[in-house]
Amino acid sequence: SLLVTSGPPDSSLQVWQVSAEDSDVIKAVSAIPAANSTGQPWAKIATMSGRAPWVLHGSNLNSIRITEVESRKNVYTGASTNNEELSAVAFLDSNSFLLCCAQGQLCLADVRQPRLPLEASSIPSAPSGGCWAMGVQHSPPGSASTPQPIAQLSSEGHLILRDVRKTSEALAWVRCRVPSAPSSTTEFLCISWAPALENCLGVSGFDGTVHVYQQRQSWGSSGREAEPIFVHKGHVFGAGGDPALVTIHTWHPQKPRALLSAAGDGSLQVWDWVESCG
Incomplete structure (x- = not known):
């Protein structure tokens, strides 16, 4: 099984392979880069299991991405010029997700509409x-x-x-x-x-x-x-x-x-x- 983490030195993600039950080895297998990650806070992440596991990640409203974990294929890129810092991200279902900004604004988005700008509602x-x-x-x-x-x-x-x-x-x-x-x-x-x-x-x-x-x-x-x-x-x-x-x-x-x-x-x-x- 795979484990996804976020952490220093930037907002990129790390993908780890968890060994079988008879071993306690966790091995780094790949990394998922983030756009303009230098100097950005750690990415907030949420995962969803399906035919191909996805990870929703980003540190700011204008850096939101959905990536297929195993292939590292980009599934969704958020359209936004707002760099509001994020405090939490969450999948609602296979088609929609919710973002919470550090100042409390919420943003509901649809994966099927990538061109629709992400707008944080007060x-x-x-x-x-x-x-x-x-x-x-x-x-x-x-x-x-x-x-x-x-x-x-x-x-x-x-x-x-x-x-x-x-x-x-x-x-x-x-x-x-x-x-x-x-x-x-x-x-x-x-x-x-x-x-x-x-x-x-x-x-x-x-x-x-x-x-x-x-x-x-x-x-x-x-x-x-x-x-x-x-x-x-x-x-x-x-x-x-x-x-x-x-x-x-x-x-x-x-x-x-x-x-x-x-x-x-x-x-x-x-x-x-x-x-x-x-």
Whole structure:
């Protein structure tokens, strides 16, 4: 199987071959260059499995590409003169994808219309200021008509839920419980939907913890503070000095309450959770 990563020194991608189960060798096999990659931030990436696996990648709105992983054939090149920095990219299905700019604007695009300019739409209902991350809840197989909720998270702790069919309106708006002195960096903000649990979200990137929230009818759109139903502090307790910043987390695709998280000190933890009582 193949693994795709992005990283230094520019916004190009690396493709790795993962060995069979009886070996722990991961070997670099190729690289996917990016247009005007020199001096650009690391590319944001999303993959889609199909007859030929694709990777959606880019660091700015005007550098978006879709590349076939195995052949490195270019499938799609975005048409845009806007160099707005991206914070997240996601496939919605085999024909469409969604981009989130660092300032919170969203851009919905169709792979079948490469000449249509990519335009980032401002979000009038979003609080101004801060940087924004995005997570998309993918519909289960066989339910293509199910609306796909979008979750946006700001560096100030605002969490907004939207319908992909009408991103200008907020379905819910709350404020996450963030530390009084959060990390000075915003590049590791992460929000993700649980694939096997209803209305559950993971939030990280503010400190050494991962918070689990469950969307409730009482959330509304007033920006009130939401209570997490679980807080993972494994990276805090494992730190010898200052707690390491959680840089990423992801949900297990089949085990509903299992997550994996990594931190800046190189720690990698697999854990599950139960809802707090009281």
